[in-house]
Amino acid sequence: MAFKITKMIDLDSIDFLVDVEAPEVAERFHPGQFVMLMTRKEGERIPMSVMKVDDGKITMFIRKLGKTSKELRDGMTSFENVIGPLGNGIEEKAYGTVVVVSDAVCGHAENYAICDALGKIEGNNIISIQTFPSKKEVYPDEYLTKKIADRHFITTEDGSLGDKGSYVVTLKRLIENGVKIDYVFGGGKLPTMKAVSTVLAINNIDNLFTTRQMMVDGSGMCGSCRVYIDGEMKLSCIDGPMFDSRKINWTRAMKRYGMFKKEEKKANEYYEAHKGGCGQCQK
Amino acid sequence: MPKIKPRVPMGEQPPLQRIKNFKSVPYGYTEDEAVEEAARCIQCKKPKCEPACPVNIGIKEMNLLIAQRKFKEAYLLVKDDNTFPACSGRVCPQEKQCEGDCILKKFDEPVAIGKLEAFIADWGAKHKVEVEEIVANNEDKHVAIVGSGPAGLACAAECRKFGYAVTIYETLHKAGGVLQYGIPEFRLPKDIVDAEVKKLEEMGVKIELNHTVGQNIYYYELVSQNDAVFLAMGAGAPKFMGIQGENPLDGVYSSNEFLIRANLMKAYKFPEWDTPIDVGKVVAVLGAGNVAMDAARTALRLGAEEVHIIYRRTKEYAPARAEELHHALEEGIIFHELVNPVRFHGNDDGFIDYMELVKMELIEDKKGKLRPTPIEGSNFYMGVDTVIEALGTVPNRLFLDKAPEIKRDKNGVIIVDENHMTSVEGTFAGGDAASGAATVIKALGEGKNAAKAIHAYISMHNN
């Protein structure tokens, strides 16, 4: 069964938005959960966050990186598989003042899903902080959390818009200004998450962050996505994907993520050489 | 006693050739070879081989029919006792089962029962012999099966024969369980597994792939929508050594991850297939069971220069099938007996660099059992690029955590009664999920028997 792609638009120079028909997945999705995609039969099972679900369709932000996403960009009209929802959703309840932060594609998708769900619950005051490399990479307004959060901040790494630096800068400022924060959700780049975990620890703020580990099956069978939480081994796919950032061994999580660098380069080169589709090179 | 002819040898890819590909190692018997081998069976009055087979195949008669070239009859006979003879013939630990008790073993090699079974199964498939018959119409009764490994598939086939509407739910995007994602192509070609699955679908069994019970479909939904549920989730979660320095090193795989990447995701065809696998020059596999042999031989085929098996006992205690151990050694895999890893050391990039090991000795304990015991001060080092931990598997907690009403033991193994029923009425379990890691044939047998129990249960509640 193929899953039809119904929309694919450029968000900026590095990410794009994809809508795909996956009614069974859409029906059961909760913010914080993820899906796994297979672009084709020979494809990898790649984990993806979900921005929103609507009318049997799920919306994802996908980074233009690697072989798989290149294939997508080069005119794919359906996916072989959309598997999920996987992992655990967040508790959808009144938290008080919630800050949701993100600085990369998957984080932004989750940011949206969480703001959207929690914003509908009475008793939540939602502050969303989104970080982009520079002003020109900022997503169009309708794909930001601007309209659904009570307060919205943009920061850029080069300072061309908003605070200069990551969401950590803005979050720290909020704390310094005396905003009482009850809970933080976040995701995106691992080094930023590592940095924010210290801030959250010092200020003793409860939180959940997506570890984004390498996954294969996504259902607890391979152990590839293992992370160490307070020294104990957990599996991101079935115990997570979100964990208390204060307890995650980030140094470790970051190293593991680089495990297949060599192979990914090879896959990319292969794809570039073979995407013509003439079939000559297959022999 | 007449002089017994020697066993008809099975043609095989030579070791130096086969370590460069993933094709089946044995070529399989030709008709003439099978006839000759089957004729070695002396047709015992009381065949000892049959009770030693977990599903009690009519081995003696199978041999006679093959020897008489009545292949179709032989095929039907075997299929009657065993849902997937093509698989069991290839992967059963025959030396501990049927062939282990064959009378010929006293004089020479036992009859090659497994190879004959695989032959007759392949013959039946090749000649498209139909057997599966739906004997009743019970389509208004529904059976849900969780997991598409041998236990689930066998139960599905049998329930369908009783006429029930059967749906299998499978987490992965391909059906077959360990037969699909664990046991490598060179030992059990995936065409065979796919063909068996296809036959089930043709019988009307529905297979819902990408459905993880407890995750994107719930157990209570299955219970409310079906007349019986069969749990056959296997025992597929990996165990890690849990030794110092292991935590967090790259280049350390569970055998499950390694084999899933290689078999299910076909990483050996990378980059045509997208999933990568990183195999270093020197690979160490921890353990000496089937899983360890499969991982070691796969690593060799993926280009490792040296593959070492690290085992804390001696070869004769290795739990692997005799044939796999033999094939592995033939292929140049280096077997280290009486050693155990105590610590992993990484390099600056976080990759495994070398292992610290300790020598072991087997010391008799109070009960007279030989226990591997570390020899103090015997520690030594071994440089490695990749470590694969093949230390066995446990039931996956994903499902179990979400269905606490199903009783299980402290290892997570589901407790069942003699009718395969769990602590919840109408929910049955079998295969590795209800026994802990065991064998393909045991799972096939339990799946089939559970179907009979399910049939009895549904029939009883019908009246």
Ligand SMILES: Cc1cc2nc3c(=O)[nH]c(=O)nc-3n(C[C@H](O)[C@H](O)[C@H](O)COP(=O)(O)OP(=O)(O)OC[C@H]3O[C@@H](n4cnc5c(N)ncnc54)[C@H](O)[C@@H]3O)c2cc1C
């Ligand atoms: C829970 C979770 C949510 C995610 N959400 C998103 C998302 O919303 N949008 C998005 O663009 N990406 C997301 N990712 C990351 C995404 O899965 C990888 O970028 C993707 O696998 C890359 O595939 P590729 O073929 O394009 O690139 P490749 O060339 O294969 O890899 C590029 C990089 O992606 C990472 N990666 C590769 N394979 C995996 C894998 N199986 N699991 C995890 N990371 C991998 C590696 O760091 C690698 O360096 C998420 C990952 C996780 C674990």
Ligand SMILES: Cc1cc2nc3c(=O)[nH]c(=O)nc-3n(C[C@H](O)[C@H](O)[C@H](O)COP(=O)(O)OP(=O)(O)OC[C@H]3O[C@@H](n4cnc5c(N)ncnc54)[C@H](O)[C@@H]3O)c2cc1C
């Ligand atoms: C590498 C390897 C080599 C082996 N070699 C041999 C051998 O040579 N000979 C031999 O006799 N035995 C061998 N075994 C053991 C044998 O494969 C198992 O005993 C047998 O497969 C058990 O069958 P099963 O049907 O109980 O479970 P499995 O084959 O494990 O199948 C269980 C299925 O359930 C699915 N599943 C799990 N949880 C869920 C869920 N929540 N929802 C939906 N689906 C789910 C899994 O994805 C899987 O497909 C080997 C095992 C391994 C791992």
Ligand code: SF4
């Ligand atoms: S099923 Fe296994 S034990 Fe039984 S006859 Fe066949 S190979 Fe032997």
Ligand code: SF4
């Ligand atoms: S024990 Fe051996 S010789 Fe006797 S019937 Fe069985 S296979 Fe034939």
Ligand code: FES
């Ligand atoms: S992805 Fe395999 S255990 Fe999590």
